[in-house]
Amino acid sequence: MNKAIIVAEPGLQSLTITREFDASRELLFRAFTDPDLLVQWLGPRRLSMTIDRLEVRDGGMWRYRHREADGVEFAFHGVFHGAPSVDGIVQTFEYEGWPGRVSLEALTFEERDGKTTVRQNAVYQSVADRDAMIESGMETGVNEGFEKLDELIARLAGGQ
C-alpha cells in the first residue's frame, strides 16, 4: 500500500506530506479543485463531507464540513492566494473549532512517467500549532483520504 510520507522536523513550524498517485497532474488538479471529485475522497473514511464553497480563483474562498455518523460536524475554511493551477495551489487553512490558528498550505503536482507526486507544505504560526495538528490524528485522515483518491482515480480510469 502506497502511504503518504509525512515529515515534521523537530522544532520547525511546518510539515510536508508527499504521496504518489497513478494519474496525470491534470487529473490530480481536478481531484483537488472539482467539488464533485473532492467530495468523494477528502478526509477519513468514517466522515461524510459537504462542500459549501469552492471558488477556484485568486482570492476565492473555500469551506467544507466533515460530519460524524452522530451528526457532529467539523468545519474548515480558507482562501486561495494566486490562481490555482496544475503548477500549484497556495491557500490558507483554518479549522473553525480552533479559530485564529491559521496555516498556509502550498501544493504542487509533479508528473513523471505517468505518475504524479503530490507535495504539500503546510506552515503554522507556531511549533505548538503544528504539533497539535499532527496529534489530532492527521496521519490517519490523510492516508484514508488518499486511499479513497486512489479508488476514485481507478473508477475514473475504468469509466474512460
Added chain:
Amino acid sequence: MNKAIIVAEPGLQSLTITREFDASRELLFRAFTDPDLLVQWLGPRRLSMTIDRLEVRDGGMWRYRHREADGVEFAFHGVFHGAPSVDGIVQTFEYEGWPGRVSLEALTFEERDGKTTVRQNAVYQSVADRDAMIESGMETGVNEGFEKLDELIARLAGGQ
C-alpha cells in the same frame, strides 16, 4: 525613539514585530486599512508608494508598489483570510520579485492606557525564506515606516 522589536529565533520559520503607538486601536486599524492613510506611511522613506488594490474583506485582495527615485518598482500582493477588524488582520504576503515564496501574516492591536501595541507574526515556508526576508533590509523599512506612522498619528491628532 520608539523602535520596533523584531524577534527571529534561530531555526524557526517565523518572526514577530512589536511596536507601541500613541493612538487608539481603532485609529491604528484605520492606518493599516484605509488606503489614504496607509499610502502615507508604509515602507522606507526613500520609496514612494502606489496602492493598486486594498479590498478590506474576507477574501479581499491587496496589491501595492514601492518605487525608487530612479523608477525601479517593487510590487507586493496578498489576500485577506477572514474579515479584517480591530481584533486582527490575517493575510498572505508575496513579493512579486520572489514569486511562490508566500508568507502568512497575523496582526493584532492591543490597547492599554490610550496606547496601542501592534504585534505582527509572519511565518514563512522555510527558515531560509525568513532569513532572506530579514537580510533584505526589512528592519530599516519597518522602522522608517513606523516613524512615518508616528508622524501621521501626530498630524491626525493635531487636526482634531
